[in-house]
Amino acid sequence: MKNTYLSTALGLYLNYLVHGMGVILMSLNMSSLELQWQTNAAGVSVVISSLGIGRLSVLFFSGVLSDKFGRRPFIIFGMICYLTFFLGIINTHNILVAYAFGFVAGIANSFLDAGTYPSLMEAFPRAPGTANVLIKAFISAGQFLLPLIISLLVWAELWFGWSFLIAAAIMLLNGVFLLRCTFPPHQGRQVTAARPAPDCAAPPVKHRCSVIDLASYTLYGYVAMTTFYLISQWLAQYGQFVVGLSYTASIKLLSVYTCGSLLCVLITAPLVRKTARTMALLILYTFMSFVALLTVCLHPSVYVVVIFSFVIGFSSAGGVVQIGLTLMAARFPHAKGKATGIYYSAGSIATFTIPLITARLSEHSIADIMWFDTAIAAVGFLLALFIGLRSRMESRRLVHISPLAE
16 A cells, blocks of 8 residues: 655655764764864763763653654754754864764754654554664664775775765755655644543453563663664774774674674564564564674684674664564553653663763773673563563453453
């Protein structure tokens, strides 16, 4: 069937291609930014942490407000904030001002998330999981392209700031495109008000979300974001300083990593139409992440790192964060923006706290950062098992209640 929101979805996805670049722009240009800001790797890592603080500061409220006022304003404002970040970072020589621009980038990410995820779930109500997982494909595409762009700039001996300007140009052109697109009506208060009163004799069976479930999904959002965020920020440095690869070879590990995530998206997208299957994928992918990270830490050789960069990309960055959000949003069918805000608020806490931890760890050893990520992945696997168990218990409860409801 023809969907009138396909062009809108394309524009929303392109935003996340640029976002994929934005997440790793500072880490891949770390040496150049160290010179520009007159600091060290730990200082740049602290600036990177500002993205998490900015994201956390408004994410929950933007999610709630997008349920009330609609998705478009938040998406457009997020794009404007991202443009401010791209242009600001390359024009400042003060680390405090750079921190402020990083904060703005975090706000940009929050507004994009609050508007985009609910919009896609409303535009494709029959396949919300697939629509959300495809976001990861475009994030991965951006993270695949950026190392190639930077390698080309290094080869041509061009200014590193061109990588920021290319991202800004794509975002600007896409903003003009989205202004002409139609957005789906948001399912906020009006949906609840328009729903007819239930028959007292036959109350509908609701999929409840207890405090335990809410806490487990929220914590999973933190852990899942941490697992892939650490890899995206430190895989290149691990390849260079622990494995012994050259700079240009080490940043290409991120391209291998994103190839894995893209393949995972292609495999996962058609599989996440059913909740039971989606839950099984959540458990499988988190287990694969743990095993792959453990292998890289135990055997930091060139071939092992190259091969398992692909596996880690497949399992930790191929849409597992979006799968967790889709499952959580199923518990809040008429407050998808609020669910998105809660889930990604946990993720933004990760992007704020983890760089502060890794800044300390990097002063001792880059290898310690990878071991830390392995421990986080182990916690994620245990959480996924717990969420799966709770989901199975809820399904059994609904099976027992349904005949009574009839």
